[in-house]
Structures are given as C-alpha cells and as structure tokens.
Amino acid sequence: MTPQHIELVKATVPVLRENVVALTEYFYQRMLNNHPELKNTFNLDHQSTGRQPRALAAAVLAYAENIENPSVLAKALERITSKHVSLDIQPEQYAIVGDNLLHSISEVLDVSMDSDLIAAWKAAYTQLAELMAGIEQAKYQQLAAQHGGWAGWRGFKIAAIENNALGAVFTIEAADAQAVLSTAVDALISVRVQVPQHDLLQPQQFKLTAISDTSYSFAVASASDASEFSVANILLQHYQVGDALEASAPMTL
Numbered sequence: 001m002t003p004q005h006i007e008l009v010k011a012t013v014p015v016l017r018e019n020v021v022a023l024t025e026y027f028y029q030r031m032l033n034n035h036p037e038l039k040n041t042f043n044l045d046h047q048s049t050g051r052q053p054r055a056l057a058a059a060v061l062a063y064a065e066n067i068e069n070p071s072v073l074a075k076a077l078e079r080i081t082s083k084h085v086s087l088d089i090q091p092e093q094y095a096i097v098g099d100n101l102l103h104s105i106s107e108v109l110d111v112s113m114d115s116d117l118i119a120a121w122k123a124a125y126t127q128l129a130e131l132m133a134g135i136e137q138a139k140y141q142q143l144a145a146q147h148g149g150w151a152g153w154r155g156f157k158i159a160a161i162e163n164n165a166l167g168a169v170f171t172i173e174a175a176d177a178q179a180v181l182s183t184a185v186d187a188l189i190s191v192r193v194q195v196p197q198h199d200l201l202q203p204q205q206f207k208l209t210a211i212s213d214t215s216y217s218f219a220v221a222s223a224s225d226a227s228e229f230s231v232a233n234i235l236l237q238h239y240q241v242g243d244a245l246e247a248s249a250p251m252t253l
Ligand code: HEM
Pocket: 038, 041, 042, 043, 044, 046, 047, 052, 055, 056, 057, 059, 060, 079, 080, 083, 084, 087, 089, 090, 093, 094, 095, 097, 128, 129, 132
C-alpha cells in the first residue's frame, strides 16, 4: 500500500463505522444474491440476528484503523482464522467477499468504483485477505499432518444420541471408521447438516464434551427463538442414529 492509500483508508474509517449496519446489510444481501452457493457456508440463522455480518465488517474496519501496525490485531486474527478453518473457508472466497465489500463501501460513501478511494480500500483489503488466507493455509496443513487429522469437511455418522437434562448428547464417528484427531474437551467442532426441504447445507459449532480415538461427543440444546436454519433444531428434530453428517477438525479458539 502507498502512503496515500493509507491516508485515504484511515480518513474514511469513521464514516464507515457510523454506517456499519447499512454497510453490512448491503454487503451480505449483495453477496448472497450474487453467490447463492455461499448460503451453504454462512450460518443463515446467525445472519438473521446481524451478529456475524457486523463482526466481519467491524474486523475489516479495525484492520484499516491499524493498517500501519497490523500486529496489534494478531490475537483477533488468530481467532478469526481458526473459525474460518473450522468452516473450510478457501482463498478464492476472499475475492468474492472483497468484491462485494468494495461495492458496499462505494455505495455507503457514495463514491465511484473507479475512484482513488476504492483503489485504496482494495489495496487494504487485499493485504488483509492475503495475510488471513496464508495463516489459514498453514492451519489446514498442520491439521491434515496430525494423526487422525484432516482439512475441510469429513464424513461422519451418528453413533449415539443420549438425552439428558440439557438436551441431547450426540456421538459421531468418522464414516471411514478411522482415527479422529485428538483434542481438548471443550474444543469446538463444526458440524454441517442438510436443511430439510431446502437444497442447502448449514454449519454450526458445538463444544465437545467427550473424545475417543474414533469419536466425538457434543451436547445439542434446542434453540427456542431460532429460524428453520438452526442446526441444533435440525439435529434434534430430523437426525437419528446411523444418519450421515459432516464435521471439520475440532479447534480450540
Ligand atoms: C478479510 C476478510 C474477512 C474478515 C476480516 C473476516 C472476519 C470475520 C470475523 C470477525 C468473524 C467472526 C469470528 C468469531 O465469531 O469470532 C468471521 C466469521 C466468519 N467468516 Fe469471515 N472474514 C473475512 C473473510 C471471509 C470469507 C472470504 C469467508 C467465506 C466466504 C468468510 C466466512 C465466514 C463465516 C462463514 C464465518 C462464521 C459466521 C457465522 O457465525 O455463521 N469470511 N469472519
């Protein structure tokens, strides 16, 4: 990035921050309209609360504010990249997010896509995206290299469902019956299910309650104010012992 890019980006952070709700709503709507396949990646139940959309835009703004010293964001990047890895986010998806984010910034700031300002934001976003995608690739490689480890989604089947006072404890085993990665109880596992009556997959993270050489267990509590995309409710209402689902390698965030 040039010093001029840095100045332009920093000067526009406050006005974007003031308009973060409009920015993120426009961004997500635009992106999911243009790339409906990403509805399988984003948790649509989370989208409806607006929590996640704001998290992404807020992180981009925080990065822009600290553009001269990105190391202050190292801890946040560690967490976000782990979350991304648990959701199998891939480098090529950064271009889609970037394109839609830049159009949204152009809209909110009312400046042309050909302006110097958008060129500056493009340089800032690209720098962040390359940094994050690089950290994520290293994490995928590290997970895949471990005993029982893997990168991305892996087929599992439900081995047991035990009801308790808090909900139901699901135990899942790899479909290939091979070992699974050992990790700490309390690590988060992303589970991906098929949404009934929709041609759609939905992911959600659950906290592990037990681990064996070949299985993971996690508790699922019913979500009362959730939408039809709630993975917890789909698991509780539609999934049975023997059914297939997918999971990514557990991560401690
Ligand atoms: C520079 C670009 C990006 C930034 C700054 C960013 C930032 C974030 C942040 C802050 C979170 C919340 C993390 C948490 O819960 O602790 C998040 C979650 C997430 N991100 Fe990103 N992200 C970026 C790119 C992407 C891309 C390219 C994709 C894939 C298309 C993606 C997909 C997701 C998903 C699916 C979640 C979880 C959302 C949920 O809870 O449903 N992100 N990201």
